[in-house]
Amino acid sequence: MTRTPASQPRYDGPGLRVAFVPGVTPDKWARSWRERPGRIRLQLVALDAAEAEAAVRSGEVDMALVRLPVEPTDLHLVRLYDEVPVVVVSREHPIAAYDDIALADLAAEQLVTGPPGDLVPTVDQLDFPVMSDQDAVEVAAAGTGVVVLPMSVARLHHRKDVVARPVRDLEPTTVALVWRVDRDDELTQAFVGVVRGRTPRSSRG
Incomplete structure (x- = not known):
């Protein structure tokens, strides 16, 4: 039986459910997640833009890739990129x-x-x-x-x-990752690290 080295992170629980809104493509982050040690399951959930924020707040999903603005109360938010x-x-x-x-x-x-x-x-x-x-x-x-x-x-x-x-002089829209403040655990931060481009050995910074 192959053992996981002690230096590799291990997490409890069933994994992560991450929603994404139309036009956002989470594939590259999903690939990076699967390449990480620990083999924690990642379930991607396609939702309409009007549904994603509510799904995070209700606990239907753990995190969501959304377009701003969102109501920031009780939510952490990481801006990822702008869209023309x-x-x-x-x-x-x-x-x-x-x-x-x-x-x-x-x-x-x-x-x-x-x-x-x-x-x-x-x-x-x-x-x-x-x-x-x-x-x-x-x-x-x-x-x-x-x-x-x-x-x-x-x-x-x-x-x-x-x-x-x-439309050259119209403000861009911003795609962000959001999750509930009360779910700011190690597993959540591991996914935040993936979308920010951190490797498993990078510091959280």
């Missing part, structure tokens, strides 16, 4: 002819999910119902409106009849 915002439009839309656009260029557009940032539309907005990102891209494809999304979400729902163009 893009506008998704029909291939026939004039915006499709540009490499990128300014936020002000959207003021006269029908905005499917509402105005981004501090943009004040210059035209009356249609009363679009609340819809998923995928449905919003379908509306853009039909030429009825445009939608601003994080680049990774636009790629997730890409269609041949739409294009995505960066």
Whole structure:
């Protein structure tokens, strides 16, 4: 029987359940986790953006990879990376002819999910119902409106009849790892170390 060297970390419990929202790809962190000693099970759970924070607070999952903002009360948060915002439009839309656009260029557009940032539309907005990102891209494809999304979400729902163009002066969205303050144990910190790029021998710092 192969024994685990005493220098390798061992953890009690069934492992970790980590949620992730659409567009976030946790694969590289999952691979790094599996390469660590101890063979602690990692279960990845795909959740809608509106569900992930609540799932952490309720204990349904241990941690979540989310987009900010989130309510920080009773949660630890580690910012991981920023995402470029893009506008998704029909291939026939004039915006499709540009490499990128300014936020002000959207003021006269029908905005499917509402105005981004501090943009004040210059035209009356249609009363679009609340819809998923995928449905919003379908509306853009039909030429009825445009939608601003994080680049990774636009790629997730890409269609041949739409294009995505960066909005150069719109603040990026931030992907972060969150978990409950009362779950700040050794196992949790081991996963925090993975997403921060620490190796098993690195100090927590």
